[in-house]
Amino acid sequence: MEFLNFLGLDIGFGDTKAVMVNEDFKVVKSVSFPTLIAQHVPTPITEEEDGVTTFTFGAGQYVVGEDARTEPAYFTLVDMEDLKKYAPLLFQAVCCFLEVEDPLPVCASLPPGWWQHRHEFRKILSSILKEQNLVIVAPQGMGTYLVVKEENLLPCEEGLFLLLDFGYNTVDYLLIEDMKGRFRFPRGDTWSRIGITKLIEFFKEELPEGLGDLSERAVRLMLQNGGGKIYGEFKFLEGEKRRAEERYSEALKQKLKANLGEIWKETDAIILTGGGTHYFSTENFRFHKNVIIPEVPEIANAKGQAILLAQKSKERGKDELQRR
Secondary structure: OOOOEEEEEEEOOOEEEEEEEEOOOOEEEEEEEEOOEEEOOOOOOOOOOOOOOOEEEOOEEEEEHHHHHHOOOOEOOOOHHHHHHHHHHHHHHHHHHOOOOOOOOEEEEEOHHHHHHHHHHHHHHHHHHOOHHHEEEEEOOHHHHHHHHHOOOOOOOOEEEEEEEEOOOEEEEEEEEEEOOEEEEEEEEEEEOOOHHHHHHHHHHHOOOOHHHOOHHHHHHHHHHOEEEEOOEEEEOHHHHHHHHHHHHHHHHHHHHHHHOOHHHHOOEEEEEOHHHHHOOHHHHOOOOOEEOOOOHHHHHHHHHHHHHHHHHHHHHHHHHHHO
């Protein structure tokens, strides 16, 4: 079976991202939405047309993404059990938002800390597509590595690279050894409670008295913008932001040392990716000679996974020609 498009799927605990590329590795469509889920509870004024998009899942109707915020109660994924349970619903939403009707190959990612569940996760996604050979699972971060390679951002074509994927609650790290296109993953894991929530926590501790009581959303926006309006007046918080970033950078270095020893200093580059990269200044991460960020870090992993599928498809085509 020949395919013209390939889908990379990255279900995160903050956001779900999906990117479709064609056989020439060009992006055809992409979508990103908060990984929020709610059971739909209609009201008397709920529009039957032009209303929220609902999805049949189990015995109920569910709402996914931003629309879930308007429901009485919504939740996000917190662990592997949630991911296994709600991956079919989130994938259904991805196909709807991308207007995908025909089956197409999917490469989904799984955090390195949960890599032992990859076979079960693949079976769950395969059951949706009804074809086992349409799904592969890659470790979180592998897709981003292929993107920075495609964008010619690497200092060398082969070597040892450390990838850090910043999520809302977690940071995934993956040590990648590239041997002329063959890959090894000597180490990789998922760190809890050191994602962007940790940076926000440091930032709140640096804020002047009284501002730390603001909602998390307000604090998050002030962190991104280096300040914000307080009672109608813009307050600059660049110093507080810089100090929070410095504390976060130091905490991350200690985590690297505890889990990787000194090998991270010997890598050819450190690649920063994920939506969390928008919350800090890269200057605070210049603790390595080569720090690389892809052009669009929040969707880089999903895009790279789709590219991986397209590459495999081309390789199969070459193999068939050689056999003839």
